Amino acid sequence: MRSGTNNAVVGQSGGPTAVINQSLVGVVEGFRSGPAASRSVRILGMRHGVSGLVRGDLLDLTEIPQDALDRVADTPSAALGSSRDKPDPEYCRRILEACRESDVRWFFYVGGNDSADTCRIVRAMAVQAGYDLRCLHVPKTVDNDLLGSDHTPGFPSAARFVATAFRADSLDNRSLPGVKINVVMGRNAGFLTGAAALARQREDDGPHLIYVPEVPFDSDRFVGDVDRVFSRLGRCQIAASEGIVDGSGRPIGATLIQGGQMDAHGNVQLSGSGALGDALASLVKDKLTSGRGTAKPPRVRADTFGYLQRCWPDPSPVDRSEAREAGRFAARLAAEGAEDGSVAIVRTSDSPYSSTFQRIELGEVAAQTRRMPAEFLAGAHDVSEAFLRYARPLVGELQDMAWL
């Protein structure tokens, strides 16, 4: 698509979230009232991220009415389509070429650390080629594993889903007591799994045990933990991250599933599958039953929350507003002449919660992973008060639930 001079492209990448469209709309709004306000500048949406750019599959967003944008902003998932492509230098060369062909001078990419890395590589190539292309990254991830920011847009809404789910499921497990394992997204970081702790209202509410990737998981200790809670309360609700690993860093899913529950292809796949939850449930059934002699074996069930965590249409109020503002901030950076960078959220107060935005270097975010700091963990299977103080204002008010 060739259209005038000095255009912008915007795209979305990686796993969608409940608010990634807020950021897309924020970029479009900010750009329309900034660089595109007084010149013949277009802002073009890339279909399915950079794969659409290199294929020339672009959607002109310059004139889209504000009410249509507002409806898109309030819709979960990536309205332009997303992509799992992780561009290598050759791919980035094609991105740069596509930008030159369409007179693109601003490249906005909403995504995780791989998207920041794409921005970084493309920007470096443009500099080398003497082509004026500004590359701005807008962060998103439900995992909250990006560096340089207090938290990442997308995480608060996913955390709100997880906390709500645990609170309701905990009462389900009081109704019909047993061992209930819920597997939560988060391959490298336990922030989302830890958010389950916000579900607790009473001292004996679940989750009673929380397992995150940051703490090596030991199967025998796990069964012992469950036995202790179950013996005390007659029930046990567990939050387990899909990314839990053993002491040598080997994924527990792989270990347990290859130990007897591998699928017909010999594949071990964690997301979009119930395999890890089912494997943990088997472990509890096996060992708890044999260890308890003739006592009635507990009812053991596992749910894997799956993709609903990233697309449930009840965003946290803070996330909804910050994701939009992060997009606008990136457009403002562009208007002010920034050549590249990512957007970081800086928390300015816990209570009442407030935040502001700042530009950070792409290299601070690109291709790196943040994990939960030690002060957010409490022992081997819980999160700390510091984590709850951190997460609570992000997630927002949860429904008060009553019990007789």
Added chain:
Amino acid sequence: MRSGTNNAVVGQSGGPTAVINQSLVGVVEGFRSGPAASRSVRILGMRHGVSGLVRGDLLDLTEIPQDALDRVADTPSAALGSSRDKPDPEYCRRILEACRESDVRWFFYVGGNDSADTCRIVRAMAVQAGYDLRCLHVPKTVDNDLLGSDHTPGFPSAARFVATAFRADSLDNRSLPGVKINVVMGRNAGFLTGAAALARQREDDGPHLIYVPEVPFDSDRFVGDVDRVFSRLGRCQIAASEGIVDGSGRPIGATLIQGGQMDAHGNVQLSGSGALGDALASLVKDKLTSGRGTAKPPRVRADTFGYLQRCWPDPSPVDRSEAREAGRFAARLAAEGAEDGSVAIVRTSDSPYSSTFQRIELGEVAAQTRRMPAEFLAGAHDVSEAFLRYARPLVGELQDMAWL
């Protein structure tokens, strides 16, 4: 617990729902303003259903403040605790004995067809023993598989969760296209799985294929269906009931899982497990990949919605109000001298939706299962317009979702 004369007991049984507490509170409210208004009559909650009654584990609900009741009503799950016990005649004899010991003259039981059967057996035993015990059943089930009623409290809210989940997940699947299988509750009836169809906004929206227990499931036809949709759209979203069976009535979960994915114990368990979804995903990966030659194999994922379907705290407005009213109606029947019966919802208008309540015989509900009628099905893998007209007012308005 011995307390005065002429008491009532109320209990909850079976899988909890988002509104089973509405019915509990409706019974208490109705009873307090009826039989218990002017006499020294108590209404006692059974902890974990009839198991609490026979153990003497009862909670006096007579004086509980209205605002506390209101908070319980708006909380999902069974606030008194529930039970999976299916009383046989000996168990029912102990129930009757416990009623006599506590001077219980009214027995209210909120539950499915097994609870109606318990009411029926206990009532027959009381009549035979010459003990004046009135037994009233208040229906609940997310499966909507009770006879004698337009629909069952609990179903509309679960259907609302399923429809919302499919609408959001369908956009997730547009963002990152692939084959996505979502497994929905409903062991004998496809109403809840069919409700996924309410998610559709555009012609090409998911769910593209819907498999219910009423239509025999054929693995080869399933793979062919998926291939056709995927070839046309580049994506395919599937709603599969956990209760799908083959032509001879054998559960597909059992067939597929025992064919290669059985757990370490040789158990096949459908609920609280991701096994069926994972087995269906393997089937698609296997056959679609080999059938497509060198074409890129589709991304295949499965989620099992699990217990969140029955406990998510966003009830449908119709369900919230009808579940409360069903409890009050049972109490009113008791006040008017009914000796036994269940509560049926009679739809009086589709648009605008309205309904009323009537007493039906316990035998009409007890120990029987309703299935989807033929006119609610369209071909082998969809529901009909008649079903959508039936389900839409129950589920209520869903969020409009926009796409670029």
